[in-house]
Amino acid sequence: MENNNDVFMLGGHEFHSRFILGSGKYNSHLIRAAVEYADAEIVTLALRRANTRPEENILDFIPKNVTLLPNTSGARNAEEAIHIARLARKMAGTDFVKVEIMRDSKYLLPDNQETIKATEVLANEGFVVMPYMYPDLNVARDLANAGAACIMPLASPIGSNKGLATKDFIQILIDEIDLPIIIDAGIGRPSQACEAMEMGAAAIMANTAIATAGDIPMMASAFKDAIIAGRKAYLAGPGRVLDKGGAASDPLTGFLR
Amino acid sequence: MENNNDVFMLGGHEFHSRFILGSGKYNSHLIRAAVEYADAEIVTLALRRANTRPEENILDFIPKNVTLLPNTSGARNAEEAIHIARLARKMAGTDFVKVEIMRDSKYLLPDNQETIKATEVLANEGFVVMPYMYPDLNVARDLANAGAACIMPLASPIGSNKGLATKDFIQILIDEIDLPIIIDAGIGRPSQACEAMEMGAAAIMANTAIATAGDIPMMASAFKDAIIAGRKAYLAGPGRVLDKGGAASDPLTGFLR
């Protein structure tokens, strides 16, 4: 049951895989396995990761057909994010950028207002801007108006593996915003990724859930399958839920009516 | 990432697919598609379904390599269930039987005590007894002692699609009972099936969730993928969950510490 026409668009580019893999927290040898088992077409990359140690460049471990998505991890405001984005474009040779702006390192929650500012500047410079944000409908509208290619709301605090703590508000974004909604941060298990896809998310970004698993390649494969499952369920249209009582699945044999 | 050695046993028989499909609620033409997309090795069958209309026998629509699992749907007590099981063995030529005993047709909740009695009798007659039950640890122990081949607790009332309403108590069964725990009844979406597998369930039985979906074959395929994903996640070992705060996925660029 493969459907090659079920794609989503980011900045005019077409993607089939709905699983975006983070590259942080892996050693270089594991990242290749993770990408392969995840069947990922997009992999995020922190600027520092790309250039810190020349003797072991993580880029060498990422398959060539994969789209690199540099992020602005560590930026505290729009100005810093814009600066990192421009550097990353030079180094990685891509227009894609994931804007991440955080004020503090305790909860690492995105600064929505600075993210809007950076998105506007970078979109005007031709970047394909993928903004990480706290799921607030008004902010998502501003990001769309600022030229974002998609909206990347958090499910729960980054690295927490706590799952869909913002579920009701992510559903509002999916219902109201006419851009791909990509769930970023907090997804801890494949079942949570599956549920987000059932709700109508366009894609899932995960990193810590895989990097902290016991068997990294197998967990990458589990997420891949769960995301595909959730997408199929969304397309198939879910069954009805009973409010009360039960309903027999089988014709009863004549004893029970 | 296929693992052909990851099997579970029922009555000495080895199964690879962890998705058991119910056949109720389908028309005969859809059942074949559902079985194929589900990649099911076991399909349940109500006695009445097998013999009601000779001009259209549902058995003709089920692939020959699939294990038929007759159920005792409609039985109100142990005696009726035993009677149906014996009839089903004659008609379907299989020792497998799913014992379902319900007192009323409003909630269709299993009668645990009568189920224990029927399990004991049928196990002594050489049946591979798969008892549907309300997830009660003491009853699961009695069923194991009575000779059950597995334990089939409900997730929520049959046909309700309400998901894992009994989650904490199913986890207790998984932790304490040394038989396959197969989740039966109430699973409404692939993400719920995935979660049950992550918890350590051996397999999932679904029927209404697929039969009431908009696109039946696609939903069958979604469940198949989700169950595989959940199994992989269980085997991989999930990542840790933070109680509070967040944790950076990426090395920070130097602005934020």
Add this chain to the structure above:
Amino acid sequence: MENNNDVFMLGGHEFHSRFILGSGKYNSHLIRAAVEYADAEIVTLALRRANTRPEENILDFIPKNVTLLPNTSGARNAEEAIHIARLARKMAGTDFVKVEIMRDSKYLLPDNQETIKATEVLANEGFVVMPYMYPDLNVARDLANAGAACIMPLASPIGSNKGLATKDFIQILIDEIDLPIIIDAGIGRPSQACEAMEMGAAAIMANTAIATAGDIPMMASAFKDAIIAGRKAYLAGPGRVLDKGGAASDPLTGFLR
């Protein structure tokens, strides 16, 4: 807003307070304060507690107008429970008995089937039988037929403070059984007691939640208020819940329509 006519009946006796206090886990000096702050009319008592140390009898610390409810804590089957109940009647001079039968000390889950047997024998001997049970509709019906004065389903494992893990099935008991449903075991916080009362429970039994709190009398008082609040909400009839969107509480000023 006191309603002196809002009572519930147990064995022909009328009770106003819907908070039943467990006496286990307290030292004797705290039990009096807890009873007073809880405004409890019924207090449970384990047999061993009543007679272990003659120099400090817990009965001396319980106000005289409180109904003692001996329990059969420690009984592993109907026979032991019946034996303890008869002893307790002699010692405490009351017909009330809470039947608790558990097979093991890990999860301490009630043995429903032995509980039905003990209930039948004790009800025939004139006891006011209050059976602690795992919330199974069929078992609740059997207990009612056996002569139980109420049904006492667990919310989650005893002493766990995990709250309403069996919520959907407790609601079924409330809807289907024509006896007071008293929630026993697992209620960890006043908000959970309040929610159970909103659902239509007749009363709440708590012990560990109070005994392990930082300030025992204040937590007893908190539970008392929460139970009263939940009862009022049930009687008042809750407001409607929106499926999607919001609804203005105030007339808008003319700017926003």
Add this chain to the structure above:
Amino acid sequence: MENNNDVFMLGGHEFHSRFILGSGKYNSHLIRAAVEYADAEIVTLALRRANTRPEENILDFIPKNVTLLPNTSGARNAEEAIHIARLARKMAGTDFVKVEIMRDSKYLLPDNQETIKATEVLANEGFVVMPYMYPDLNVARDLANAGAACIMPLASPIGSNKGLATKDFIQILIDEIDLPIIIDAGIGRPSQACEAMEMGAAAIMANTAIATAGDIPMMASAFKDAIIAGRKAYLAGPGRVLDKGGAASDPLTGFLR
């Protein structure tokens, strides 16, 4: 168990009641009963409500010792909110103002950025500014810096009665912000108000949950009790929660160990 010293401060004023009542959606005759049964010291009021019909002024129905809290309901941006606040100060003779700024009437979600702007201007003009906001930690910090007297995060969309959909993020505000956190919007039942208070909220604002109940004065009374219960539980310090298993409440009688 009354504690007259347990107060919270708003703009230098001391309040004992932690229940703020909304006045929208009531007819004038019910508002007085609601205020009395709620034991509210603060009641919100929309500007339009105060002056629309001279022949029936809602102010006549609100007891004189109650603090009026005019809101800016209907404002779409900071400018409109500031305008309404100034008018309200003149009409109601109070410095208190609840800033509500919403862009659309479907979800009625607050515009955090405009709310920060209005808060800054009004705080500088000497208002006691109580801003309604979407629970975003960065925004709460900005509001505190702008001079807010408290932070009023929504629990779920206004008028929805859906409860604590933003629970994890409200907990972050309580833990991180050194101002009273008052839960506003979405609280649908007393148990939810109780839970928010157990988490450490300073007060609860409710309107629709009471106005749409079957018996308005009784539901107001239920909320009052539940809020007091939750406050006591927070002060008492909750008991520990078991991760797995159970723990006997009573000494076992000797049969079960």
